[in-house]
Amino acid sequence: MKSMTIAGLAQQGRVGVETVRYYQRRGLIAEPVRPSSMGSHGARRYGEDDVRRLRFIRAAQAAGFTLEQIRELLDLDANNDRARARALALERILVLDHKIAELSNARSALTRLANACGASTKGPCPILQAFDL
């Protein structure tokens, strides 16, 4: 399993082939040289590094980074720019903390709403009031 084609890479990264191609266009994944015996056609081959890169992209996305920011992170990795990487990470942690708090509040509101709507079958279910924190 040392070398695979784009379909294999996509599968290992749990994304579609078109998504891989899209990331290539966006500069997130390098387009390997084609081992064309002649002319310029032939399928590209990918390895473990590409799979790691692809997985990193998905994880970073889950962390809320945009593809553009992920592109920067990958560049940073190549450049070994520790300070900038650290700054981006700390910045994102702040946003994440905010987001986590927000979602937790929303969760409380929804729990209250679900309880209120389950409590009885009469009277209005206070949907609009659910988020009045």
Place this chain on the structure above:
Amino acid sequence: MKSMTIAGLAQQGRVGVETVRYYQRRGLIAEPVRPSSMGSHGARRYGEDDVRRLRFIRAAQAAGFTLEQIRELLDLDANNDRARARALALERILVLDHKIAELSNARSALTRLANACGASTKGPCPILQAFDL
């Protein structure tokens, strides 16, 4: 402050006028009858109910509902469909729990990354490894 124009409503809901109009097109906010003395022109007037509705939309968005789902919630509120409202709330809580866990993991990963990148100035800053949980 009993009645206001669209600009006032937008301000109270901390959104832009264009956004209010967009929500109207999407059916999230009713378009009040225009108190046209004659013909069919005259600015619409909005009240506290509309502000509440607008704020609800923003809060529900923060909870991860799409505008389409929010439209459904608002319809439910009008219809008093407790069961469906409860189901939507419970469903969303599951997604929220998943999302919160995901973001918490990402936060840990970023904290480790920030530490690693701050620890020393030499050696590679393991950006790609940051999300290998």
Place this chain on the structure above:
DNA sequence: CTTGACTCCGGACTATGGTACGGACCCCAT
């Protein structure tokens, strides 16, 4: 040596949630 699966590529299309624009119209203060 043909057929079918896969690849490459550019460009068009989708969904979501807005944001901007231009012309027509209307209301209020000066």
Place this chain on the structure above:
DNA sequence: ATGGGGTCCGTACCATAGTCCGGAGTCAAG
């Protein structure tokens, strides 16, 4: 009564992150 700002309306445009399409080339098995 007039001029500027606000409103109304449709349409167009934006960013993000894909997803799909059609044609052309290629490769491997039968």
